[in-house]
Amino acid sequence: LNSLLHSFETSQFFQTLAKGFKVAVISRDNSRLEKLRGFVSPSIRDNLTTLVGNVGSEEEAEVVKHALLKSVGKVTDIVSSLGFSWWQGGPPHTQTLKELHWVIETLLFSTFVSWKVFFPLVRDDPNCTYTFITGGAGEKLLMPGTGFLTVGAASTLAFCQVLREEYPEVPCKLNQVKINTGVAIPERMAPGYLNHLDLGEAVATLVERKNTTHTVFPVNSPSDLKNVILEGNL
Numbered sequence: 624l625n626s627l628l629h630s631f632e633t634s635q636f637f638q639t640l641a642k643g644f645k646v647a648v649i650s651r652d653n654s655r656l657e658k659l660r661g662f663v664s665p666s667i668r669d670n671l672t673t674l675v676g677n678v679g680s681e682e683e684a685e686v687v688k689h690a691l692l693k694s695v696g697k698v699t700d701i702v703s704s705l706g707f708s709w710w711q712g713g714p715p716h717t718q719t720l721k722e723l724h725w726v727i728e729t730l731l732f733s734t735f736v737s738w739k740v741f742f743p744l745v746r747d748d749p750n751c752t753y754t755f756i757t758g759g760a761g762e763k764l765l766m767p768g769t770g771f772l773t774v775g776a777a778s779t780l781a782f783c784q785v786l787r788e789e790y791p792e793v794p795c796k797l798n799q800v801k802i803n804t805g806v807a808i809p810e811r812m813a814p815g816y817l818n819h820l821d822l823g824e825a826v827a828t829l830v831e832r833k834n835t836t837h838t839v840f841p842v843n844s845p846s847d848l849k850n851v852i853l854e855g856n857l
């Protein structure tokens with residue numbers, strides 16, 4: 624089984640590897656990929672493929688797709704978790720158009736371009752999955768100064784909705800996990816936050832289960848993750 628992560632999202636990465644998946648991770652930054660390889664125990668390192676590439680560029684995404692296929696063969700599951708964790712640059716009147724471009728480029732354009740390039744690898748197979756990780760920041764202003772985060776996250780939510788409605792019959796399992804709280808490593812946990820490893824386990828379980836499609840899984844709290852892992856629904 625091959626899983627492709629469009630992100631350095633370590634939680635999903637470790638959990639999918641632990642479940643015995645073969646995982647490929649794409650990043651623009653080779654030093655981050657090297658660091659990631661260093662985290663993985665030698666016994667399972669062969670299950671990891673790392674590729675440097677910018678999946679927000681149509682040309683580069685095609686190049687990295689061909690490199691991926693050459694190195695791993697078939698891809699069965701794709702997790703798209705692109706963007707950035709946090710943005711609090713200030714209220715709109717203090718911002719530049721350049722900043723808004725960057726936000727939209729990172730949260731929307733890369734999500735669109737990578738979907739367009741990689742979705743054909745899984746589109747026609749009911750045993751394949753394509754999962755978007757998105758944020759509830761798109762539905763409201765989280766706090767003063769986070770407006771562009773809301774704009775960017777909302778554009779990703781809208782894009783996922785468009786895909787569900789434009790392709791209602793597509794055989795591939797097309798799902799979205801919408802996280803409405805913070806995600807953190809154990810040392811930085813706050814009340815209500817998700818432990819990144821628990822989130823990874825939930826996402827890996829969804830990918831493995833393959834029994835839902837065109838579904839949004841809202842995750843509001845750690846207990847929602849338990850539901851998705853243990854009971855199979857939210």
Ligand SMILES: NC(=O)c1ccc[n+]([C@@H]2O[C@H](COP(=O)([O-])OP(=O)(O)OC[C@H]3O[C@@H](n4cnc5c(N)ncnc54)[C@H](OP(=O)(O)O)[C@@H]3O)[C@@H](O)[C@H]2O)c1
Pocket residue numbers: 629630631632649650651652655676677678679680704705706707708709729733756757758759776779802803804805806807
């Ligand atoms: N973290 C949270 O607390 C939280 C909470 C709720 C929802 N979310 C959602 O989770 C999703 C991912 O956020 P995150 O917290 O995991 O952010 P993150 O740690 O910054 O990861 C995002 C990844 O996207 C990659 N990326 C962005 N543009 C790319 C491109 N053009 N080509 C290749 N890789 C690209 C980055 O890789 P490189 O920079 O290495 O290339 C980075 O590793 C977002 O949709 C966010 O809304 C996060």
